[in-house]
Amino acid sequence: MSTDAKFIDGLRAYAPRDNAPPFVKANLVVNVAELQAWLANRSGEVRIDIKESRGGRYYASENDYKPSSEPPKPSRAPAKESGGGGFEDDSDIPF
Numbered sequence: 497m498s499t500d501a502k503f504i505d506g507l508r509a510y511a512p513r514d515n516a517p518p519f520v521k522a523n524l525v526v527n528v529a530e531l532q533a534w535l536a537n538r539s540g541e542v543r544i545d546i547k548e549s550r551g552g553r554y555y556a557s558e559n560d561y562k563p564s565s566e567p568p569k570p571s572r573a574p575a576k577e578s579g580g581g582g583f584e585d586d587s588d589i590p591f
Contacts (some may be wrong), residue, residue, distance in 0.1 A: 506530025509554040
């Protein structure tokens with residue numbers, strides 16, 4: 497995913513009004529003609545994120561994340577636990 501916001505023509509996002517119920521997270525305004533023109537350059541699915549700027553304003557940006565074609569690298573296997581509470585050699589324990 498790129499670090500630069502790719503704004504979406506024809507889609508505006510605003511913070512909910514002060515008296516909005518808590519389940520309303522954003523208000524969206526769609527300019528149909530602008531959004532159709534923007535979508536004409538895309539195919540398939542378009543993912544859109546509603547974000548909040550550092551200044552507190554909401555905006556919509558295209559989420560262009562694409563998973564890597566490489567398979568995930570296996571993580572290091574956890575150390576095998578011994579039955580002795582983490583001690584391999586318990587011969588020097590005084591009890």
